[in-house]
């Protein structure tokens with residue numbers, strides 16, 4: 001049975017299937033974990049674009065939420081003791097084409113996530129400064145790529161969206177530097193993006209406070225920060241639930257003291273356009289209750305309204321032709337950008353159940369060579385798990401005081417560390 005330590009026998013006469021998992025985020029790792037419990041003899045390879053494993057656990061989950069990131073320790077064991085191969089620095093669709101991968105493995109599980117920030121669908125002046133929350137959190141999480149926001153966000157920032165990712169943005173931007181103790185925040189990037197804490201953070205939510213999607217615990221954490229004052233508009237007396245209650249209790253009159261951050265939640269506003277005026281970005285929104293309009297001028301607008309596939313021309317994102325009877329999709333790629341790490345575990349478990357059923361029914365066979373079928377293409381580029389551990393050890397060694405690691409953000413440096421001991 002999947003999810004226990006009981007292994008499943010393969011049908012008589014057949015070997016265990018070979019498995020390629022594409023993407024080492026939580027979904028890919030959970031699928032690999034459940035498959036290896038089911039078929040301990042099967043050869044499982046997890047392919048990953050980056051030299052570092054774990055997808056959004058490493059590059060999305062906020063740097064000051066190390067407890068959440070701690071889930072990787074159980075995944076580490078898959079690669080160190082569980083017999084699962086980590087093939088980092090391999091992008092399917094670029095370093096190896098999908099057809100070759102599908103020809104080489106009996107089972108292919110695509111778990112490539114949704115890497116792009118969903119864009120706000122309103123008319124927009126090209127000079128408007130708009131940054132996606134995913135890109136911003138990647139930057140603060142030491143993601144090793146160019147093209148992320150680097151210039152200061154300014155003293156007036158507008159955040160569109162009211163989910164947990166929006167609250168991550170609010171907390172990271174308004175938290176005092178001294179309060180990042182124990183995190184692995186990218187300090188250079190934090191200083192670059194936020195030389196000082198913003199004076200105002202305005203949050204624009206379409207729905208009312210009763211329907212807000214964020215967790216009350218996340219809101220509580222923001223409210224408890226030193227130097228943060230909370231304000232709220234569009235909170236109806238009929239609004240109920242933990243978010244409404246917390247905000248009602250936390251709202252305070254404005255304090256005119258330098259160095260404080262005022263976070264104002266605005267409910268029931270539908271964004272209509274992004275223009276610019278005197279170097280600032282202006283959001284015009286329509287009030288849902290009376291149809292009136294409201295304007296907000298900001299140095300930067302951060303959108304936290306969901307995630308999508310990468311760019312349409314990106315041949316590393318699974319296209320409609322990445323299919324086959326033995327090809328499956330897991331995690332955010334299959335369900336859309338919703339759900340926590342724990343929800344990916346549940347989905348991985350039920351996906352593995354259906355893979356096992358397909359195998360038992362003979363819809364999948366065990367006759368492809370597995371990693372041996374692609375090894376010639378990848379000989380000089382694969383970063384194995386031991387290589388990754390060398391990178392990680394260097395990150396721990398170079399941690400600044402009060403930080404648990406200092407992420408290496410330069411891909412060449414990561415690869416040099418990975419291959420250094422070969």
Ligand SMILES: Cc1cc2nc3c(=O)[nH]c(=O)nc-3n(C[C@H](O)[C@H](O)[C@H](O)COP(=O)(O)OP(=O)(O)OC[C@H]3O[C@@H](n4cnc5c(N)ncnc54)[C@H](O)[C@@H]3O)c2cc1C
Pocket residue numbers: 022023024025026027028047048049050053054055056057060061062065068090091092093111112113114115133134137165168316317318330331332333338339340341342344
């Ligand atoms: C900013 C942010 C904060 C979050 N915070 C939390 C939190 O605090 N708690 C929580 O429970 N959940 C949190 N989540 C949600 C959680 O991160 C997701 O549920 C989860 O990461 C989705 O897992 P996934 O494996 O489907 O995708 P991902 O984690 O995105 O993993 C996909 C992996 O596939 C790799 N990949 C992509 N294309 C290819 C390719 N062609 N070849 C090889 N590899 C490829 C990527 O590099 C990546 O490593 C957060 C999400 C975001 C965006």
